[in-house]
Amino acid sequence: xxxxxxxxxxxxxxxxxxxxxxxxxxxxxxxxxxxxxxxxxxxxxxxxxxxxxxxxxxxxxxxxxxxxxxxxxxxxxxxxxxxxxxxxxxxxxxxxxxxxxxxxxxxxxxxxxxxxxxxxxxxxxxxxxxxxxxxxxxxxxxxxxxxxxxxxxxxxxxxxxxxxxxxxxxxxxxxxxxxxxxxxxxxxxxxxxxxxxxxxxxxxxxxxxxxxxxxxxxxxxxxxxxxxxxxxxxxxxxxxxxxxxxxxxxxxxxxxxxxxxxxxxxxxxxxxxxxxxxxxxxxxxxxxxxxxxxxxxxxxxxxxxxxxxxxxxxxxxxxxxxxxxxxxxxxxxxxxxxxxxxxxxxx
Numbered sequence: 239x240x241x242x243x244x245x246x247x248x249x250x251x252x253x254x255x256x257x258x259x260x261x262x263x264x265x266x267x268x269x270x271x272x273x274x275x276x277x278x279x280x281x282x283x284x285x286x287x288x289x290x291x292x293x294x295x296x297x298x299x300x301x302x303x304x305x306x307x308x309x310x311x312x313x314x315x316x317x318x319x320x321x322x323x324x325x326x327x328x329x330x331x332x333x334x335x336x337x338x339x340x341x342x343x344x345x346x347x348x349x350x351x352x353x354x355x356x357x358x359x360x361x362x363x364x365x366x367x368x369x370x371x372x373x374x375x376x377x378x379x380x381x382x383x384x385x386x387x388x389x390x391x392x393x394x395x396x397x398x399x400x401x402x403x404x405x406x407x408x409x410x411x412x413x414x415x416x417x418x419x420x421x422x423x424x425x426x427x428x429x430x431x432x433x434x435x436x437x438x439x440x441x442x443x444x445x446x447x448x449x450x451x452x453x454x455x456x457x458x459x460x461x462x463x464x465x466x467x468x469x470x471x472x473x474x475x476x477x478x479x480x481x482x483x484x485x486x487x488x489x490x491x492x493x494x495x496x497x498x499x500x501x502x503x504x505x506x507x508x509x510x511x512x513x514x515x516x517x518x519x520x521x522x523x524x525x526x527x528x529x530x531x532x533x534x535x536x537x538x539x540x541x542x543x544x545x546x547x548x549x550x551x552x553x554x555x556x557x558x559x560x561x562x563x564x565x566x567x568x569x570x571x572x573x574x575x576x577x578x579x580x581x582x583x584x585x
Contacts, residue, residue, distance in 0.1 A: 307345070413444050447477050
């Protein structure tokens with residue numbers, strides 16, 4: 239049961255205000271019922287009556303904004319929210335109500351695909367009254383905006399222009415400037431393998447081999463038939479003294495293009511390093527190379543092969559059996575990879 243409020247001690251002005259608020263509230267409740275019944279035009283009319291009765295209450299304006307939102311009339315929704323915010327500020331409305339108005343603005347801007355303004359409205363709502371729901375909404379929109387901006391930034395023609403500027407800087411040995419242009423080109427055309435290969439080349443010039451390796455591996459992932467990328471990958475692996483990997487990379491490049499000069503020269507150099515390089519290494523360098531190789535999943539897989547294990551034992555116990563096993567191309571390649579990695583020593 240509704241408890242009747244004692245109005246006997248109120249002044250005539252206070253009594254009139256109470257009656258006005260009650261009348262406006264009844265109209266609002268009428269509008270709520272019509273809104274739930276999806277009778278949107280009738281609901282708007284009821285809320286307008288409530289506003290006419292009590293123009294100092296921002297809630298009625300927010301009710302109208304909610305109706306317009308449901309009707310997908312987002313500009314009208316924003317207009318009512320902004321009116322509500324002004325009324326709320328003028329009449330010292332609760333911070334929570336003002337925050338709700340800003341949040342509704344954010345959702346309307348989100349529907350209009352203006353994520354920048356939507357995020358701005360969320361921030362304004364949080365300044366009025368912090369809400370976890372609004373914070374989650376803002377974070378979601380920030381991620382969406384980042385993805386959308388990234389996609390909208392893509393432009394093949396502008397990517398080519400940035401690439402050519404990068405090439406010019408590279409030829410002038412202005413490597414930081416070249417990297418900046420190549421990075422912009424990558425953003426413009428993220429699936430362009432040659433651009434990533436160029437970026438990898440520039441990164442090696444400033445000794446950023448990890449970054450160079452990442453870019454060239456992405457280039458190969460985008461285009462496994464790109465021979466220049468295989469040559470670049472081999473060069474970087476040589477810099478890391480991962481000779482077994484470099485051997486593979488150069489061979490894969492030559493399988494695609496047997497005439498590729500970079501892969502030919504790279505294969506010659508890495509073979510020379512394998513045959514003679516370890517002779518000039520200190521014991522510490524040899525152990526470091528071996529430890530790095532033992533962490534490689536490919537090397538681990540080879541060492542776990544029972545046939546490989548037997549062949550390695552045969553080198554010391556049964557050389558004839560070992561030589562017989564090495565006639566198999568697959569076994570020979572595995573053993574050569576272990577030698578290149580520094581896991582197996584040759585006399």
